[in-house]
Amino acid sequence: MNSILITGGAGFIGSHLVQHFSNKYPDYKIINLDKLTYAGNLENLKDIQQSPNYHFVKGDIGDFDLVKELMEVHQINSIIHLAAESHVDRSISNPMEFVTTNVVGTVNLLNAAKACWNDNFEDKLFYFVSTDEVYGTLGETGLFTEETPYDPRSPYSASKASADHFVRAYHHTYNLPVKLSNCSNNYGAYQFPEKLLPLFINNIKHNKNLPVYGDGKYTRDWLWVVDHARAIDDVFHKGKMGETYNIGGFNEWQNIDLIHLLIEQMDEKLGRPKDTSKELITFVTDRPGHDKRYAIDANKIKTELGWEPSVTFEEGLNKTIDWYLENEAWMNNVTSGSYQSYYEQQYAKR
Ligand code: NAD
Ligand code: TYD
Numbered sequence: 001m002n003s004i005l006i007t008g009g010a011g012f013i014g015s016h017l018v019q020h021f022s023n024k025y026p027d028y029k030i031i032n033l034d035k036l037t038y039a040g041n042l043e044n045l046k047d048i049q050q051s052p053n054y055h056f057v058k059g060d061i062g063d064f065d066l067v068k069e070l071m072e073v074h075q076i077n078s079i080i081h082l083a084a085e086s087h088v089d090r091s092i093s094n095p096m097e098f099v100t101t102n103v104v105g106t107v108n109l110l111n112a113a114k115a116c117w118n119d120n121f122e123d124k125l126f127y128f129v130s131t132d133e134v135y136g137t138l139g140e141t142g143l144f145t146e147e148t149p150y151d152p153r154s155p156y157s158a159s160k161a162s163a164d165h166f167v168r169a170y171h172h173t174y175n176l177p178v179k180l181s182n183c184s185n186n187y188g189a190y191q192f193p194e195k196l197l198p199l200f201i202n203n204i205k206h207n208k209n210l211p212v213y214g215d216g217k218y219t220r221d222w223l224w225v226v227d228h229a230r231a232i233d234d235v236f237h238k239g240k241m242g243e244t245y246n247i248g249g250f251n252e253w254q255n256i257d258l259i260h261l262l263i264e265q266m267d268e269k270l271g272r273p274k275d276t277s278k279e280l281i282t283f284v285t286d287r288p289g290h291d292k293r294y295a296i297d298a299n300k301i302k303t304e305l306g307w308e309p310s311v312t313f314e315e316g317l318n319k320t321i322d323w324y325l326e327n328e329a330w331m332n333n334v335t336s337g338s339y340q341s342y343y344e345q346q347y348a349k350r
Helices: 012-024 064-073 088-093 095-117 155-174 196-205 225-238 255-269 276-280 299-305 313-326 328-335 338-348
Strands: 003-007 029-034 054-058 078-081 125-131 178-183 185-187 210-213 219-224 244-247 252-254 281-284
Touching: 003 012, 003 064, 012 029, 012 225, 029 064, 064 095, 078 095, 078 225, 088 095, 088 155, 095 125, 095 155, 125 155, 125 225, 155 178, 178 225, 185 225, 185 313, 196 210, 196 255, 196 276, 196 313, 196 328, 210 255, 219 225, 219 255, 219 313, 225 244, 225 299, 244 299, 252 255, 255 276, 255 313, 276 281, 313 328, 328 338
Parallel strands: 003 029, 003 078, 029 054, 078 125, 125 178, 178 244, 185 219, 210 281
Antiparallel strands: 219 252
């Protein structure tokens, strides 16, 4: 039987993953360890909170004794580690928090796993969920493959790259069984509205400015979060030990084109004349060190594990907009309180 510790399961991707595993594998035990920072929200998990195979623990991945106790009590044989500080802009304002959570927190989990499993690594797995941002930035052409040299350029990506290196170092030095995946930008329900898509969906709805960094000609590859959860499932069950899998949507967009598509879909849904919300576009001071282009070659996971995205971008975006429009209470809850001061601080200076 699998008894899995998922860290960061109350966040955006984590909550989709926890639901996916809890629903699809009723005989697995899922323990969700989450500190409930501003980005963690138990409302994301309300559909499964009563499930008999799911258990929530509020706590910090940096707390060695807690992690060790949880691993012993629940006889954890696998860890899927997602807990992190995840927003590039916040990493620029406060890098040390990213070092503490993303680097030190990850090494703490590795140490707890090593100590609890006591060098008996049969049927054990430490799976680290990482980002394509570790590879740096691309010019007009080319794709990130699993062999692309690391070149992180923001405090966020530097902290994730460092954690990736530690995970691999524990594999090579102590034989800890590990797997990693590096994914492109996710979008979907339950994403905190500091990231581009939920922020802009919310602002369009409320007729607020859309703060586009620089000239808007930055490129990202977008993947529906449900497809990321499916990919993690495939790597978890079928991926080779010690290996890394790049995950992406085969779906590159320049920010400004993506924003135009979003406006087109939203104006239609909100019953506004076509392109009305284009007036909200406001070009603001660029993000320092803004990476120009990310693009993932996801052919390894496609050919080796048979994974591919299940929806087109237009379908995924359509479902995502509908979810935010239908879940106004969720958005109101997360944007009350400290969100307002974050928003003012982040955008006033631009
Ligand atoms: P998120 O910010 O929405 O959620 C992070 C979760 O981690 C929150 O629930 C938070 O409470 C929890 N957390 C933070 N610090 C903690 C600590 N010290 N102890 C326990 N829990 C803690 O992030 P996300 O977008 O869901 O990303 C999840 C993971 O996937 C991250 O590791 C991120 O680097 C990676 N990733 C994200 C994307 C993306 O587009 N969002 C893409 C690729 C990889
Ligand atoms: P974001 O969602 O923060 O993800 P990441 O930086 O990890 O790729 O940003 C996606 C893109 O959108 C990125 O090029 C920065 C840009 N962006 C804006 O133009 N304005 C904004 O207010 C935000 C949050 C992002």
